[in-house]
Amino acid sequence: MSSPSPSPPTFKIAIIGAGPGGLTLARLLHLSPHPLSITIFEGEVSPRIRAQGGTLDLHPESGQAALKKCGLYDQFLEHARFDGEAFVVCDKNLRKYVNFGGTKEGSSRGRPEIDRVRLREVLLGSLPEGMVKWSHRLQSVSESKSSSSSPSTQTRKFTLNFTNGTTISDFSLLIGADGAWSRVRPLVSDATPFYAGVGGLAFTVRSPETLHPALYKLVNRGSVFAFSDQRALMAQQMGDGSLHIGTYRARPEGWMSECGFDIKDAAAAKRRLLEEDFRDWRGSLKEFLEAAEEGEGEVKAMNIYMLPIGHRWEHRAGVTLLGDAAHLMGPFAGEGVNLAMSDAMKLAEAILAAAGATKEIEGEEGRIEVLSKKVEAFEEDMFRRATGWQEVTMGMMTDMLLTADAPNSTIERWIIKAAGHDMSWALLPLFKAGVYAYFCCWRAFGWGKTPQK
Incomplete structure (x- = not known):
């Protein structure tokens, strides 16, 4: 007796870029009970072709939450460094304005460190072999109008043209997770970094x-x-x-x-x-x-x-962005990867909700319309979340690198931006008052005395 043939995929998903955001999204979609076709296209020839930069502190509400949903939190803990939370902010004379020691897991401040390369290994190792297509650097995207009668699903047919000569089309959603110089971004926005x-x-x-x-x-x-x-x-x-x-x-x-x-x-x-x-x-x-x-x-x-603070675009069916492709910002608030993984988590929720809602819908056009509406709602939420962190990042960079007499003249503002962004409106005034009171005493009583050479 022959086994039943597998159900055709509800949606075919093309993800451009095998960074933390794209890999997190692929993992979450791979865990779906719905039949989905997922492919990541990455320009690098292998995972280790380029250096992955420094270390990351993954935050409980974003990066860590995404890893838990991915079922990868235990693997993360194998590489996480809770003693890596030790943190000093000082001036050129080693006068310490902030001085936190390292912690153990039980007493952690909730933001352990992990190397970028280790995080990528954890995410890649969770995906089926062949899901990531290496040596597929996107050169351009060509588009053609569909025959849909609905405005919300018009102009959604895209063909991916890669530098290796490959062309690929026929997918339900194209996701640009391809970083600062995204080749997907021009499909929805004229903005450039x-x-x-x-x-x-x-x-x-x-x-x-x-x-x-x-x-x-x-x-x-x-x-x-x-x-x-x-x-x-x-x-x-x-x-x-x-x-x-x-x-x-x-x-x-x-x-x-x-x-x-x-x-x-x-x-x-x-x-x-x-x-x-x-x-x-x-x-x-x-x-x-x-x-x-x-x-x-x-x-x-x-x-x-x-990218410009508050960057947004008018929704187009069949394409969206996440991470740096959507809201590139500087590294000075430590939010880039956390925000990308949070984007991935929320976009996965949108795609899976659409997949669940379209089980009884006959015909691709109706399914795509449901998907489009879910993705549009995701984008609106992402715009709101990203704008706040773009403002924080620009402010922290300005406070320390573009202001005379920093950090002495800016340390209070810098700390309030760094720690107060997600604080409740009721606690924030108390936190601000506490920060200014502390540094008033810090200066008056010489708590931050420059160490002897």
């Missing part, structure tokens, strides 16, 4: 526990963020024990070609930073740069780009 006025260089310090114990002790398995003179030097411990060092300052957009040194030469970049940008900073902070590796590929230059 603008330069935020800040650029930087990133380095690595290897084996600090044995080779640079003073740096290892200062970072305390967590992070040190030093701000002064409209510059920042940030050190974060990675899961392999190395330190990720990021330096930022206000710069013109074309600084990489005008800086007077080879931005791919780590030794030359270090010299310039030590002799100019950080020349009068405390020696124990400059040591992060002095200890950084100098081999080939050991420095990365970067500019910070953002």
